[in-house]
Amino acid sequence: MKLSREEVLHIALLARVGLAETEGEKLGEQLSNILENFEVLQPVDTSDVPPTTQSIIRHNVMSDDEVTPSLSQDEVLANAPQKEENFFRVRHVLEQ
Amino acid sequence: MEVSSILNQKRLTIHEAHDLLKTRQLSSVELTKAYLERIREIDPGVHAFVTVTDELALKQAQKADEIIARGDIGPLTGIPGLIKDNICTRGVLTTCSSKMLANFVPPYAATVVERLEAGGAVVIGKANMDEFAMGSSTENSALFTTRNPWDLSRVPGGSSGGSAAAVVAGEVVYALGSDTGGSIRQPAGFCSVTGLKPTYGRVSRYGLVAFASSLDQIGPLTQDVTDCALVMNAIAGHDPRDSTSAPNPIPDYTHSLKTDLTGLRLGIPREYFVEGMQTQVADAIRAAISQLEELGATVDWAVSLPHTRYALAVYYIIAPSEASANLARYDGVKYGFSYQDTDNMWEAMEKTRQYGFGPEVKRRIMLGTYALSAGYYDAYYLKAQKVRTIIRQEFDEIFKQFDALITPTSPTVPFKVGEKMADPLQMYLSDVCTLPINIAGVPAISIPAGFVEGLPIGMQIIGRPFGEETILQIAYAYEQATEWHKRRPSI
Numbered sequence: 001m002k003l004s005r006e007e008v009l010h011i012a013l014l015a016r017v018g019l020a021e022t023e024g025e026k027l028g029e030q031l032s033n034i035l036e037n038f039e040v041l042q043p044v045d046t047s048d049v050p051p052t053t054q055s056i057i058r059h060n061v062m063s064d065d066e067v068t069p070s071l072s073q074d075e076v077l078a079n080a081p082q083k084e085e086n087f088f089r090v091r092h093v094l095e096q
Numbered sequence: 097m098e099v100s101s102i103l104n105q106k107r108l109t110i111h112e113a114h115d116l117l118k119t120r121q122l123s124s125v126e127l128t129k130a131y132l133e134r135i136r137e138i139d140p141g142v143h144a145f146v147t148v149t150d151e152l153a154l155k156q157a158q159k160a161d162e163i164i165a166r167g168d169i170g171p172l173t174g175i176p177g178l179i180k181d182n183i184c185t186r187g188v189l190t191t192c193s194s195k196m197l198a199n200f201v202p203p204y205a206a207t208v209v210e211r212l213e214a215g216g217a218v219v220i221g222k223a224n225m226d227e228f229a230m231g232s233s234t235e236n237s238a239l240f241t242t243r244n245p246w247d248l249s250r251v252p253g254g255s256s257g258g259s260a261a262a263v264v265a266g267e268v269v270y271a272l273g274s275d276t277g278g279s280i281r282q283p284a285g286f287c288s289v290t291g292l293k294p295t296y297g298r299v300s301r302y303g304l305v306a307f308a309s310s311l312d313q314i315g316p317l318t319q320d321v322t323d324c325a326l327v328m329n330a331i332a333g334h335d336p337r338d339s340t341s342a343p344n345p346i347p348d349y350t351h352s353l354k355t356d357l358t359g360l361r362l363g364i365p366r367e368y369f370v371e372g373m374q375t376q377v378a379d380a381i382r383a384a385i386s387q388l389e390e391l392g393a394t395v396d397w398a399v400s401l402p403h404t405r406y407a408l409a410v411y412y413i414i415a416p417s418e419a420s421a422n423l424a425r426y427d428g429v430k431y432g433f434s435y436q437d438t439d440n441m442w443e444a445m446e447k448t449r450q451y452g453f454g455p456e457v458k459r460r461i462m463l464g465t466y467a468l469s470a471g472y473y474d475a476y477y478l479k480a481q482k483v484r485t486i487i488r489q490e491f492d493e494i495f496k497q498f499d500a501l502i503t504p505t506s507p508t509v510p511f512k513v514g515e516k517m518a519d520p521l522q523m524y525l526s527d528v529c530t531l532p533i534n535i536a537g538v539p540a541i542s543i544p545a546g547f548v549e550g551l552p553i554g555m556q557i558i559g560r561p562f563g564e565e566t567i568l569q570i571a572y573a574y575e576q577a578t579e580w581h582k583r584r585p586s587i
Contacts, residue, residue, distance in 0.1 A: 008462075011462050011465050011466050011469070014465050014469060015420060015449075015461050015462055015465040016424075016427075016442070016446050017446065017449045017450060017453070017461060018443075018446035018447050019450065019458075020450070023458075027458070027459060027462060030459060031459070031462060031463060033520075033521060034463060035463075035466075037408075037409060038409045038413060040405070040406060041406055041410070041413075041479050041480065041483055042475075042479070044403075044406060044479075044483050044486070046479065046482035046483060046485075046486070049483075049485050049486060050482070050485060051478055051481030051482050051484070051485060052481050052482075052485040052488055053310060053481065054296075054310055054340065054537075055296050055310065055534075055535070055536055055538075056296045056537045056561055058297070058339070058342070071203050071204065075203035076203065078201065078203060079199075079200055079201065079203075079430070079431030079432070080429075081428060081429070081431075081432075081433075081434030081436070082434070082436075088429055088430060090429055090441070091440065091441040092441060093441060
């Protein structure tokens, strides 16, 4: 399984991770090498096997609908890179 | 009493420090000051601490002394502990050893930290780790590499390398770590301390920065097995703020500390004595198992868990997949590093993640994104989840016949700084004995079991789901019959 340059860039786009030119090439090689190792799973017979999402299974954990204290706006915004009044400041989402 | 001179001669355990505090031979403030002094002295060589919380620790120590004066002393009251830097501490920097969170000060504390503090514990600092807990050596820390106190040219293991190194170097009495594929047990083995990964759901993950949510667990790194039981008593138990937290009642883990193993059935899975394992490591573990036999356990030396060979691939599909989803939250908007030099939203996000994450974190996000992407989901992620079921079922079956399984913690002794950084797969292989345990969700402990040319070897004891008591008993019996846990590096 050899990843092409286009595939590496596509994954980076999906993950929203910017890559420097040299970084992309090296990552492509390393990922290809790791993916090749994953091939060992293909021959394992899993035809009647359900997937595991949780090792110790719990179902439908419910909590009472009670009002409990939450963080103040100041605390929530304390780590914000950019804020305005009581809000997180974000860049334009829609193109103008 | 001259506290610093005690610390230079020996490493205090929690129970020893407790006795000194209880009998008023020293105060928590004196004890805390002595540890702060020792950190100042030796951490410039070990590099275990990201943050030393001098002020907070002394304030907590003062409060502990008041509690002790009232006669309300608990097992951890007044005793300095270290918290891995991916566990949130209210008002105290929590970096995950990442540039992404280099300035992040959590507005809340993890449940485990609240529980320790409710018992009068003293938090003396935050421990270095591989960035976002991804790694086996602390070399992936964006800040610095922690050194192994037994040999400063070698790694302490990872990702909880700072926690393990600080405990064995006597910079702190005990530490908390987290374990997603071996991150408590492998450094415990590399540094010769006791490290427990509890059953999935036994300890609350609330406030643990998420890496792979179906695998992560918090657990103790301690000087001995008694201390491990004491820390478990403090941190284990149901937490409504973590919906995967188990409601099962918690026993008093110190009741498991017995030295007779009569009637216990131990299995030795042959797949864990892997190809490429150092023969001295395998020999030391076989010798340790013979000793368990002498202590009364019956041992079957030829047990098989045939799907163990698929665990590495299963883990490195599932963990990065979950990580790619969990780390999507680092977008430079709400907290953390934020690239400012653009007005374009997408560019800001991509550059934030390009400069905020280190190479291994990016590698795993990319790997996980690929495994979850259209056209590959069934072949990678779903396939791995199905093989995960088979691995779990193998453990279920084998635990019908055995009370615990014994294996090496790692295939080798600690390696040199830089030795495995060029090839990610070689690094991944150092967790080959610990990964299957997280895949199955069962508990496992690593305890000191010998040395090769001055470098530590860890023995892993694996138990049934919620079988912490049994593995603590086996660990305690072995520890009491041996001297390995008393050896300390000459740092």
